[in-house]
Amino acid sequence: MITEQAVTSADKTFFQLRSDIVEGVIPSGSKLSETELSTKYQVSRAVIREAINRLEACHLVERRANVGARVVSLTPAGLIQLYQVREALEGMAARLAAKNMSDDEIADLTSLLDNHFQTVKDGNSYYQEAGDLDFHYRIILGSKNQHLIEVLINGIYHLIRMYRVQLGMAGPRVTTAFDEHKHVVQAIANRDEELAEILMRRHILYSKNNIERKLLQS
Amino acid sequence: MITEQAVTSADKTFFQLRSDIVEGVIPSGSKLSETELSTKYQVSRAVIREAINRLEACHLVERRANVGARVVSLTPAGLIQLYQVREALEGMAARLAAKNMSDDEIADLTSLLDNHFQTVKDGNSYYQEAGDLDFHYRIILGSKNQHLIEVLINGIYHLIRMYRVQLGMAGPRVTTAFDEHKHVVQAIANRDEELAEILMRRHILYSKNNIERKLLQS
């Protein structure tokens, strides 16, 4: 896992705000007042502005000139659109991972899945959050494509997590998702780019359908 | 075409800097000194900093804490990676456009291609830049997917243009590209999502291969 390190005060404020937004401490749709936040976090408005600018770059807030910044509003349609982008990008990531991951990295990925299998078999649902994330992160990083990594990890994943937390989605589907992960890894191990992409896209598409079903229930 | 309107001073500075970077007036790899730029553009450093922050969000510059910002360096590998992302995203855009564009929009797109056909037949190479861009923009917008639109139009396209200008790529391939465009539009008109995506991906893949060939020559 890549650990972001806060060197400057704006970094810390950015990480704090991002966490508060994603976890729902700052509710979606609410306004971000610069003066208010500067007193709350005991930093100058310049720092807050810098942090808000970065939040905008992550698509977590929207700014309007001379008006201010608001946390993005979460809509079912927005979540669907997010999954469409994710399907396209992670599909390509799996394709590139099949081409660019080293044999060692693939071996690590395989053993990771074995560990996951143990936790799942033991009835432990630890797999739900961290395991799923770890799997997807490794493949994204395995693509060795800097743009892909940037957009997915710094952009889309925080938004996805925000949706999960706030719309009360209970993580990924545990039972079937594991088999899907396994097949993706097999395709990558076989260096089958085409199949790796197809399987990853289907995996994400299933997740999307699953979420759509849950959204319709509520 | 979406016309961005500069309301604030930071907006103007951002647009100016972005243009200068993309067009090579500010060379790639060079350092962006805040004090220097603030005297050059007659604005305060705060404005410059805001502009640089936005440039970083577009992936046009890279910042390091307490060190400064540099214009991104252009490498053949980077361009290839960019086209991989573009293939994934615009493929999905074509798929969604086949689903979400209105009949009127599709009719407009068809007549746009007819106009292009005239200019190409007349031996006019106007098609090269603006025409190609217009075609791709319409399909991206036709996807009606806000994330897709954001990432492609505000992020990737400026970078692509920067590569084109500075590595001296002479626009898209005129003759064969036109037929490819036509087939994509036909698939969209037939509401064939699968085919629209496949054709768009191949279209971009061909462009990538074409560029790779040119890069090997030099």
Add this chain to the structure above:
DNA sequence: GAACGCTATATTGTCGACATTCCTCTGAAT
């Protein structure tokens, strides 16, 4: 009573100055 315009206020945008960090250059010691 409703619509329009104005004023007051609060928020964002911009500025110059200060604090802090990094890089370079010098010089000394091994």
Add this chain to the structure above:
DNA sequence: ATTCAGAGGAATGTCGACAATATAGCGTTC
């Protein structure tokens, strides 16, 4: 000659104050 340490300088990071803009509330007019 090379390496390390420190001082100097220049850049970025942060701050508080001022300017410009949008919003809300009130009063006026039709």
